[in-house]
Amino acid sequence: MSDVVLQSIVKRYDATTAVDNVSLTIRQGELVALLGPSGCGKTTTLRMVGGFIPVTEGRILVGGRDLTSLPPNKRNMGFGFQNYALFPHMSVGENVAFGLQMRKLPKADIAAKVKTALDRVKLSHLADRLPKQLSGGQQQRVALARALVIEPDVLLLDEPLSNLDAQLRNEMKLEIRSIQQQLGITTIFVTHDQDEALSVADRVVLMRAGRIEQMGAPDDLFERPASHFVAEFMGVTNLLAGTLESVGRFRLKSGEVVAVPVAGLSGDLALALRPERVILDGTDEALLANTLSAEVEFATYRGLVIDYRVRLPSGVTLIARRPSPAVGGPAPLSPGRAVRVSWQPEAGTLVPM
């Protein structure tokens, strides 16, 4: 059993606290994404698990064993680096063999395991090449094979896709996920990209300023953000500040009163509304409930969709996203046009400021 337990981890550098009391349990075979903007402490947390940075306070346990003060070479963890960190003076095969040589395995076993590991990432034919002769995607695969061949208890990946171009990133994302599930290896995956986190992880841990802001299944964070920060990070572009007037009635700072789902919250709140849920010139008034008049201020053509910025008479702006004519969407609206802005009350989520 190799579940990973972080118990109240703290990392302080002189005056600053990089990681502030993070507690987290990652179950055997689970892939957890540590997500957050740069400086939120996600990489520091990962590096503490890997043993590259000593923890200031707290404990790290893997399968019940306390690893807090063990050096990285005694932790049996595979680490994937942002720059892959393949040894430039060793061939692909030698890179993969390195960890097995450190474990003093017999030569024949090493050769067999290296072959299996490279087969898994479909690169056995490149075993004799030097890393610099490979493409970025191939280097990433070798790095993955090298980290996995030692049969680590835990796989740690630090922004593994950030150096790849968009198409390759998608491909590698799927490959990492499929290998991870095949092997059933407990994995921590650090990224700043919410889309990446949502698509690979069993569970997403969103960090902010050294603390865990929210954790849960991808759809939890995406559909039920617990704070203004989470909603914003998850790509909700409409966040309207205001207060609850009565149950289901929300008064925006700018004066409009709109219908919202019932929520057990009070005080300063924000209504989080995805741009896809904001409907322009909708017809089914009964269904939409919230309808305000506005004016198109600006249109951004984005290929599959067009984003409209619309302004209410009070000055508040909203973003509405509609399919573009390329995918059968309605004809574009030009700036200056008067429109009706509507949304269903259930489309909004109230979050604390």
Place this chain on the structure above:
Amino acid sequence: MGILAINRIYAALSALVLAFVLLPLVAIVWVSFFANRILSFPATGYTLGWYVRAWEQEAFRNGFITSVETALVAVAISLVLGVPASLALVRYRFPGRDAIQTVLLSPMVVPGIVGGAALFMAFIELEVLLDVEIAGTLPGLLIAHGLIALPWTVRLVTASLVGMSPSYEEAARSLGAGVFTTFFRVTLPIIKPGIVAAALFSFVVSFIDLEKSIFLVGPGRTTLQIALVSYLEWNLDSTVAAVATVQILIIGALLIASDRYARLARAF
């Protein structure tokens, strides 16, 4: 003013500076072929005789051997001390780090003559204290040359290490390598160009040193540079120019070789 005009002015200035640096060297090489018995202008004829005469001078031959031996030991000392020191300075943060870095680089900024005098006096004090001979002995000279070479090694190796992402070492550690295995199997091969350059450069700065050595050589054990100065005291002919020409060739070759291995410019 157009970019072209600026480029031309820049090229002209560069040529001027280059000429300023190179002309004395060219003059020495030229003079080494003069047939004049006493060094004077213009040349009365040309000869290779001074090269033969230089080779016949025992002081130069012995001096050359002493200089090479000393420089080789200086390289060894500077690598053994300088590589671990650079590693610690680049990879770790610890109290007194800046102070140690300054001390390691200081032989480069203290004028050679001052450093030589200081070493000489320190050696004398030590001799009194320990009752062993140091000043004027081979070990004394070797220590001094190790110090001459050390800052250059630290600079070049530090530059290589700064250019090497720590993730290579971390990868090795996570794969199960201890600190020493990581150093010998990963760090050292990756920074090898910097180490070769440091060795070659250390050799050169030790080989050409005059100021520190002059305090520390003993009877019958002079370096080539000191033999040259002694020769100049009583002779004014082209022998010295001939020896200098040979040295220019050797040092030039070493510097080109070390630049091939690691861009020296990175260390300055």
